[in-house]
Amino acid sequence: MQRERVADDIYVFSSELYAQVTAGAVITSEGAILIDTLIFPEEARAIKHFLETRLDCPIRYVINTHYHADHTYGTCFFKGAQVVSHARCYELLDTRGRAGLEQAQHSAPELRGITLVLPHLVFDSGVLSIHLGNKTVELTPSPGHSPDSIVALVKEDRVLFAADTLMPIPYFVDGSYDDFVASLKALRNGGYENVVQGHGEVVLRGEVETKIEDDLAYLASLRQQVEHAIERELPATALDDIHIERCGKSRIPLNGLVQELHRTNLHALYSELFARRNSYR
Ligand SMILES: [Zn+2]
CATH class of the missing domain: 1.10.10 (Arc Repressor Mutant, subunit A)
Structure with missing residues (x-):
């Protein structure tokens, strides 16, 4: 797993085991907000170790940007954190996610330590703001990649965790083409400092608008x-x-x-x- 610091209090973790999937942590005076959790236990545990042991920062919230395995399987390693997602994410984890995990555990023994965690707190529409310490993370629905996708904006730093609404190519097979186009357009002119894609490299300020237009x-x-x-x-x-x-x-x-x-x-x-x-x- 690779670790990158994209702002004073914001880290990005990229998997070296699966499709460069990313997770992120916002460090606040009252603990950390973790955005996604990667897929393999080894890497989720490494994130936990870094935040709790190295930074001495307990993880208070875990955000599931959508129900897909590569973003949610690590959630079970952050016991005690409040898990937050879109309402559809709860439903999809409970149905497709549960079935998918069972199947995956048959073929991949390294996933046998994973247990499904259903979110504790969900929202349907509008913006859900999490205020913790000196930081605010705003969650907004962003369907298209999947019906339950959300993006997370760290308001004070203008760092956007775009989840799979931004990745090297748009991928809408589990969601909807039209929703994807609308969600990309909603990200235009956001004045972001950095955008963390769900997979691949961090997009820097000067490249964000070009990236959105290229995807459209x-x-x-x-x-x-x-x-x-x-x-x-x-x-x-x-x-x-x-x-x-x-x-x-x-x-x-x-x-x-x-x-x-x-x-x-x-x-x-x-x-x-x-x-x-x-x-x-
Ligand atoms: Zn993904």
Whole structure:
């Protein structure tokens, strides 16, 4: 796991075991607020050790930005913390999350120490502010990557934890294309100092607006090319010719995993638009 300090009181932890997924900690005079918890016990324990032993800062809140395993499995190592999420996250953890964990534990013995933790405090809409010590963390719904996604803004530092609303390529297969576009647009002109992506490198102040516009351009290009394939009545297999570069993104980030995400995006959007077109007929 890599650790980076993005502001005086804010640390980012990036996994070296799974898809450069990130977690973050906001250090306050009354304890820490942890945003996401990574997936493997070894790395979650390393975060705990760093905060509680090295910094002597007890973890008071854990925020689950959405129910996906890579963001929530470590939650069980932070007993005593209040776990906060969107209301849909609670439901999805209790259903899909529970089933997914059971399955994962069959194939990955290193996950057997994980227990599912359901959030203690949830919100549905608007903004939920957590005031702790000298810091305020504002949680806002940001659906698209998944229905329950939220982003977390550290107000005093203008550092945004964008979760998977920002990652090397937008990935909406478990959520909705239209919601993703709306959530990206909502991040425009936020005046952020740094933006922590759910996966990959931290985006610095001068790069944030370009990153958002690049992602919107990718989504627009993807849609245009999928619509074109549907208009020409091409089969879904023709989507394999729409390479990631044709939609304006590199194939390199996340050790090439982005190509698989792109391919899944194409197929999900094709199914959605194809079904929509047929329902109009
Ligand atoms: Zn993720």
